[in-house]
Amino acid sequence: MLLASVEAESISVKEAVEIVELVTAVPELVRRTIAIAEERGIVKREGGRLVIRERVVGTKGHGVQVKRRECNAQCMRCGRRISTCFFLIVAESEFGPFGSECIKRLRLGTQRL
Numbered sequence: 001m002l003l004a005s006v007e008a009e010s011i012s013v014k015e016a017v018e019i020v021e022l023v024t025a026v027p028e029l030v031r032r033t034i035a036i037a038e039e040r041g042i043v044k045r046e047g048g049r050l051v052i053r054e055r056v057v058g059t060k061g062h063g064v065q066v067k068r069r070e071c072n073a074q075c076m077r078c079g080r081r082i083s084t085c086f087f088l089i090v091a092e093s094e095f096g097p098f099g100s101e102c103i104k105r106l107r108l109g110t111q112r113l
Contacts, residue, residue: 002090003037003052005064005108010051016043019106022076022088022095064108065089069097077102 002019011019013034020030034050037043043050071085075098085097088108098106 002064002108003034003050004042004054006052007107008052010046010049011107013045013048013050015107016050018077019108022106023090023093066103066108067094071097073097075099075102077105 002022003016006019016034017030020033024030024033034043037050038045040054042052042054044053045051065088067087067089069085069087071083073082073085074080075082076096077098078101080099082097082099084100086100086103087094087096088098088103
């Protein structure tokens with residue numbers, strides 16, 4: 001679901017790993033998730049890049065959504081202090097907080113709530 005939400009036409013394998021690591025830090029699960037995305041035709045590997053072949057738009061009940069809240073926390077991705085937090089909502093689970101720059105860097109096609 002996360003890889004199908006990427007806005008770009010293609011991403012590096014490293015970027016794909018960063019995105020999948022939002023939901024698991026277990027290396028075997030990260031590799032397996034990317035392999036399943038390839039098997040299902042969501043992505044196609046071309047050299048060191050993954051071409052996004054299937055897209056999921058971030059609408060209610062589908063894809064990835066972003067929820068914004070005021071907070072006093074550290075970004076889960078970069079560790080910076082943030083006062084505006086963004087949370088990714090994936091399959092009814094919430095991941096975050098992330099700062100605005102890190103949400104943009106993830107390049108997910110998300111709809112803000």
